[in-house]
Amino acid sequence: MHTFPVTVYYEDTDLGGIVYHANYLKFIERARSAWVRALGIDQNALRAQGIVFAVHRIEADFLSPAQLDDALTVTTRPVAQTPARLTLDQQVSRGGTLLFRARVTLVSITTAGKPRRLPPELLVLSGNA
Amino acid sequence: MHQFPVTVYYDETDLGAIVYHANYMKFIDRARADWVRGLGVDQNALRDEGMVFVVHKIEAEFLSSARLEDRLVVTTDVLDVTRSRLFLDQRVYRGETLLFRARVSLVLMSLDGHPRRLPDALRALGCERVTAAE
Numbered sequence: 001m002h003t004f005p006v007t008v009y010y011e012d013t014d015l016g017g018i019v020y021h022a023n024y025l026k027f028i029e030r031a032r033s034a035w036v037r038a039l040g041i042d043q044n045a046l047r048a049q050g051i052v053f054a055v056h057r058i059e060a061d062f063l064s065p066a067q068l069d070d071a072l073t074v075t076t077r078p079v080a081q082t083p084a085r086l087t088l089d090q091q092v093s094r095g096g097t098l099l100f101r102a103r104v105t106l107v108s109i110t111t112a113g114k115p116r117r118l119p120p121e122l123l124v125l126s127g128n129a
Numbered sequence: 130m131h132q133f134p135v136t137v138y139y140d141e142t143d144l145g146a147i148v149y150h151a152n153y154m155k156f157i158d159r160a161r162a163d164w165v166r167g168l169g170v171d172q173n174a175l176r177d178e179g180m181v182f183v184v185h186k187i188e189a190e191f192l193s194s195a196r197l198e199d200r201l202v203v204t205t206d207v208l209d210v211t212r213s214r215l216f217l218d219q220r221v222y223r224g225e226t227l228l229f230r231a232r233v234s235l236v237l238m239s240l241d242g243h244p245r246r247l248p249d250a251l252r253a254l255g256c257e258r259v260t261a262a263e
Binding site for chain 1 (some may be wrong): 144145146147150151158172176182183184185186238240
């Protein structure tokens with residue numbers, strides 16, 4: 001399981017005094033970038049080859065709010081994969097409290113929008129690639 | 130059904146040359162704000178009374194990409210209304226092409242995190258749906 005720290009800044013909050021809901025999607029996307037980088041995938045090099053990652057589906061539960069200055073942790077765990085699709089379980093916690101949970105399905109596409117196989121480094125689940 | 134126009138600007142795109150996925154959440158949020166305003170709900174006044182809308186759950190499918198300069202339309206449909214919650218179906222179209230679809234559940238909450246009764250204008254939508262189904 002990959003972990004990634006996030007601190008909540010003023011710009012992340014909204015008039016409710018909490019983190020704006022769409023910003024959790026940015027937090028978990030930063031965590032995915034750190035995760036794929038650690039797996040040896042260079043997204044700039046992929047882009048130079050005309051391949052980018054695209055989010056295909058997100059199912060997100062907003063369980064409890066985060067606030068300014070909170071030190072959060074994003075965890076990323078692959079749960080299903082095919083050569084063309086990867087599903088991740090991503091969670092945002094503050095200490096022992098789970099605040100946000102999402103199932104995210106990713107695909108690779110060309111910059112012209114055509115589906116491509118995922119980079120093999122990403123298919124980390126054993127016996128399913 | 131409520132309709133809300135969105136034009137894609139440079140700051141909404143990413144290195145894939147398409148709209149950054151999280152920005153669809155902003156598009157549909159703007160559409161919701163416009164929708165409730167049209168129903169006479171003043172979110173600033175609600176906030177002054179200590180109440181805010183909070184997103185509780187989103188199920189989103191990214192079906193096709195939007196690009197710079199695209200003229201999009203966000204549609205908002207009510208699926209269900211309870212005392213404190215709204216369940217919406219929101220879609221983003223470019224012309225006839227469906228690009229994005231989400232089911233969104235929202236709760237009106239006090240600033241200390243307790244559910245609050247929705248304004249009558251929103252609660253009435255639940256009644257209308259019942260009436261329409263009869």
